[in-house]
Amino acid sequence: MNFDLTEEQQMLNDSLRRFVSNEYSFEKRGQIIDSGKGTDPVTWAALAEMGLLAFTFPEDYDGLGGNAVDTMVVMENFGRGLVVEPYLATVVLAGGLIRDLGNDAQKRDALPAIATGERLMALAHSEPGARYNLSQVQTTARKEGDHFLISGQKTAVLHGGQASQLIVSARTSGTAGDRQGLSLFIVDADANGVKVNDYAAHDGHRIADINFSNVAVSADNLLGSLDQAFPAIEKAIDLGIAAVCAEAVGAMEAMNATTLDYIKARKQFGVPIGKFQVLQHRMADMFIQTEQAKSMAILAATEADSEHRDRRREAISMAKTLIGQGARYVAQEGVQLHGGMGVTEEMFAAHLFKRLTLINLLFGDAEHHLGEVSDGLLAKSA
Amino acid sequence: MDLNYTPEQDAFRREVRQFLDENLPDDIRERVQKRLRPDKAMTERWQKILFDKGWGASTWPEEHGGTGWNPIEQVIFEEECALAGAPRQLDFGLRMVAPVLMTFGNEEQKQRFLPGIVSGEDWWCQGYSEPGAGSDLASLRTSAKLEGDHYVVNGQKTWTTLGQHADWIFCLVRTSTEGKPQQGISFLLINMDDPGITVRPIIMADGEHEINEVYFDNVRVPVENLIGEENKGWTYAKFLLGHERTGLANVGQWKAIMKRLKQVAHEEQDGQRPLIENTRFRDRLAQLDMELRALELTVLRVLSDKRGPGPQASILKIRGTEIGQRLFEMLMEATGQDAIAHLPDALELDYNGPRPGSIDATPAAGDYFNMRKLSIFGGSNEIQRNIIAQLVLGL
Numbered sequence: 001m002n003f004d005l006t007e008e009q010q011m012l013n014d015s016l017r018r019f020v021s022n023e024y025s026f027e028k029r030g031q032i033i034d035s036g037k038g039t040d041p042v043t044w045a046a047l048a049e050m051g052l053l054a055f056t057f058p059e060d061y062d063g064l065g066g067n068a069v070d071t072m073v074v075m076e077n078f079g080r081g082l083v084v085e086p087y088l089a090t091v092v093l094a095g096g097l098i099r100d101l102g103n104d105a106q107k108r109d110a111l112p113a114i115a116t117g118e119r120l121m122a123l124a125h126s127e128p129g130a131r132y133n134l135s136q137v138q139t140t141a142r143k144e145g146d147h148f149l150i151s152g153q154k155t156a157v158l159h160g161g162q163a164s165q166l167i168v169s170a171r172t173s174g175t176a177g178d179r180q181g182l183s184l185f186i187v188d189a190d191a192n193g194v195k196v197n198d199y200a201a202h203d204g205h206r207i208a209d210i211n212f213s214n215v216a217v218s219a220d221n222l223l224g225s226l227d228q229a230f231p232a233i234e235k236a237i238d239l240g241i242a243a244v245c246a247e248a249v250g251a252m253e254a255m256n257a258t259t260l261d262y263i264k265a266r267k268q269f270g271v272p273i274g275k276f277q278v279l280q281h282r283m284a285d286m287f288i289q290t291e292q293a294k295s296m297a298i299l300a301a302t303e304a305d306s307e308h309r310d311r312r313r314e315a316i317s318m319a320k321t322l323i324g325q326g327a328r329y330v331a332q333e334g335v336q337l338h339g340g341m342g343v344t345e346e347m348f349a350a351h352l353f354k355r356l357t358l359i360n361l362l363f364g365d366a367e368h369h370l371g372e373v374s375d376g377l378l379a380k381s382a
Numbered sequence: 383m384d385l386n387y388t389p390e391q392d393a394f395r396r397e398v399r400q401f402l403d404e405n406l407p408d409d410i411r412e413r414v415q416k417r418l419r420p421d422k423a424m425t426e427r428w429q430k431i432l433f434d435k436g437w438g439a440s441t442w443p444e445e446h447g448g449t450g451w452n453p454i455e456q457v458i459f460e461e462e463c464a465l466a467g468a469p470r471q472l473d474f475g476l477r478m479v480a481p482v483l484m485t486f487g488n489e490e491q492k493q494r495f496l497p498g499i500v501s502g503e504d505w506w507c508q509g510y511s512e513p514g515a516g517s518d519l520a521s522l523r524t525s526a527k528l529e530g531d532h533y534v535v536n537g538q539k540t541w542t543t544l545g546q547h548a549d550w551i552f553c554l555v556r557t558s559t560e561g562k563p564q565q566g567i568s569f570l571l572i573n574m575d576d577p578g579i580t581v582r583p584i585i586m587a588d589g590e591h592e593i594n595e596v597y598f599d600n601v602r603v604p605v606e607n608l609i610g611e612e613n614k615g616w617t618y619a620k621f622l623l624g625h626e627r628t629g630l631a632n633v634g635q636w637k638a639i640m641k642r643l644k645q646v647a648h649e650e651q652d653g654q655r656p657l658i659e660n661t662r663f664r665d666r667l668a669q670l671d672m673e674l675r676a677l678e679l680t681v682l683r684v685l686s687d688k689r690g691p692g693p694q695a696s697i698l699k700i701r702g703t704e705i706g707q708r709l710f711e712m713l714m715e716a717t718g719q720d721a722i723a724h725l726p727d728a729l730e731l732d733y734n735g736p737r738p739g740s741i742d743a744t745p746a747a748g749d750y751f752n753m754r755k756l757s758i759f760g761g762s763n764e765i766q767r768n769i770i771a772q773l774v775l776g777l
Contacts, residue, residue, distance in 0.1 A: 001384065001385065001386070001387050001388065001391065001454050001682060001686065002383060002384045002686070003383055003682070003683050003686045003687075004383065004686075005383065069383050260775055260776075260777075263777070264776075264777070274777045275777070277768070277771075280767065280768065280771035280772075280775075280777050281764070281767040281768075281771065283771060283775055283777065284766075284767040284768075284770040284771050284774075284775065285767070287697075287770055287774065287775060288697050288700060288701065288770070291680055291694070291697055292673075292676045292677075292680060292701070294680075294683075295676050295679035295680045295683055296675075296676050296679070298383060298385070298679065298683070299385065299675070299679055301383070302383055302384065302385045303385075318672045318675055318676075321669075321672055322672055322673070322676055370665055370668055370669060370672075371665070373668040373671070373672060374661070374664045374665045374667070374668035376668075377644065377647075377658065377664055377667060377668055377671070378658060378659065378664065
């Protein structure tokens with residue numbers, strides 16, 4: 001039982017905190033978002049320089065051999081400054097899948113390229129109508145000679161429009177809803193038959209719908225075993241959930257800090273509004289929710305790498321539920337305590353509000369994950 | 383970071399579990415697990431068994447007869463005790479007055495009072511609240527006037543939990559009316575057998591006698607029973623409340639109740655199916671289960687912090703009591719209409735009469751009523767939010 005960061009993690013935390021507060025101002029973030037590019041080459045290069053993009057890769061592939069707790073440290077800091085770079089998409093989701101499933105050639109090709117910041121990647125898994133069901137995949141990959149032909153529609157691909165390579169889930173057998181029969185492929189984003197619709201997200205990130213029409217992919221690009229990709233997809237999503245849980249904690253802390261500053265400064269009836277007990281208690285509840293969220297983000301991070309599926313899934317769903325609820329609470333209250341200013345584009349609080357809201361919608365909202373935990377109670381004879 | 387217990391901690395847990403297997407008397411276990419009426423003799427017997435093992439005071443340092451366990455070991459011990467069906471040890475002596483004695487008491491006071499607490503020979507109760515001083519504790523009026531080598535105490539305390547059994551009461555008394563209300567308070571230890579003390583029961587909404595009023599009419603208390611300095615009692619009182627709050631998270635007990643609640647949800651019928659298959663009920667159970675997990679991790683996180691809990695202990699008090707209240711409410715809801723009947727006699731071990739529903743239904747509503755106290759005592763949850771706002775957030 002140990003809640004301490006290692007010395008390395010503490011150093012990472014300190015330098016990232018400095019980076020975000022010194023090099024990633026609210027104004028600069030606004031400019032990056034307005035550019036429509038979805039990523040800032042200077043920021044991304046700086047993250048690569050700090051070793052961040054290689055943290056969770058094996059040492060044999062230019063990585064640092066880190067784990068999900070390292071990711072937690074990174075994402076908490078990103079949450080604090082609402083960093084919009086494609087870290088989750090490229091490093092956590094796509095990078096994590098290549099690390100876990102890739103053969104030597106695939107790892108050698110992708111991981112060092114991600115680590116240096118040269119390559120952006122994304123996971124194209126979710127499909128229209130699937131909602132949060134991970135096995136609801138209708139995209140097919142049909143074997144033809146030494147190629148597969150991929151056809152289907154993907155949605156909500158995080159930073160899909162910025163990635164030069166996509167990891168695409170497709171059905172190689174079975175029907176939508178089956179856990180068996182799913183495979184993963186590494187696909188170049190500029191391959192014939194790939195059509196990307198890149199959208200802005202409300203929170204300053206980018207998101208894409210991607211259509212695949214008879215896209216030919218070499219059998220060498222099959223990632224992991226044929227038909228057996230489901231457990232790896234599930235685990236990748238769990239790592240993603242642990243990551244956004246940590247990001248939410250950082251954003252909740254930022255919301256508390258900025259709200260606290262605001263209610264100490266803003267005067268009504270001749271006194272700072274923070275003197276009103278009704279607001280003090282709401283602020284105290286925001287603080288309590290954040291402390292609880294912190295505990296759950298730690299639980300998610302320490303279980304996310306686990307191969308013990310049931311335990312991992314339960315921890316992840318518990319964390320996503322309580323953090324989804326807590327993030328919603330802190331986001332709404334933060335706005336309310338700011339008054340009308342809280343819903344203006346000029347206030348950081350409004351941007352925290354938007355990101356916290358959308359994090360709840362990623363990878364299953366609080367209600368979905370509550371259902372997962374709840375159904376787990378049926379299985380377990382008490 | 384690693385949320386797994388170390389091999390040493392796992393071994394410690396096994397040792398505690400084995401001790402409980404071998405030494406917790408069956409009748410006590412049954413009484414606790416069926417949530418029957420608590421009994422003074424039971425609490426004393428169990429304290430004696432723990433004392434004989436050297437485990438009478440799990441939160442004390444060894445020099446005072448405690449176990450010297452670290453906070454994580456204390457958590458493991460409490461959790462195992464609760465899961466095994468051991469009665470809760472009496473906080474008033476062990477966790478409330480004892481830390482004050484150790485920190486602010488003189489050598490003679492430590493030697494005089496600590497042994498009786500750890501052995502269970504002395505039953506302590508708390509004399510803080512008064513009819514006119516609840517959350518505004520510093521407005522208390524019970525007076526102590528120095529006459530020679532005695533204080534003469536007059537006034538009234540209330541909400542005195544289990545005061546009907548007590549040998550001693552630790553009291554906040556007013557020794558001065560000068561300056562701010564906090565400045566004239568002293569911390570006195572008073573023998574409940576002293577002439578002039580009257581204890582009157584307050585029957586609570588569950589029909590039980592757990593709480594009392596204590597009246598002081600010219601009670602003579604020797605000056606050697608004053609803790610620390612005169613008029614410095616507020617400092618000691620706040621110190622004590624900080625200790626109380628950490629304990630109020632009560633995770634071990636709540637885990638035991640949660641375990642039972644899940645069993646009840648499997649056992650109770652909802653028409654043709656077990657209640658656990660009712661999704662609306664089960665989702666709420668899952669929600670509570672998660673919140674308890676979050677509380678447990680937060681407690682462990684706070685206890686692992688070398689800086690100690692500080693005002694953040696208020697978080698644990700708020701969440702611990704809210705979750706405890708919901709647990710008992712759900713136990714009542716799980717037993718449904720069977721919980722309606724009020725059967726005071728059925729709260730004894732030897733009851734053989736009729737009852738509606740299962741044995742879990744009998745104490746369910748009374749426990750729910752009783753547990754409303756959790757968010758009110760120990761500094762109401764509103765006071766805790768004030769503490770967070772002022773001491774943590776600087777508002």
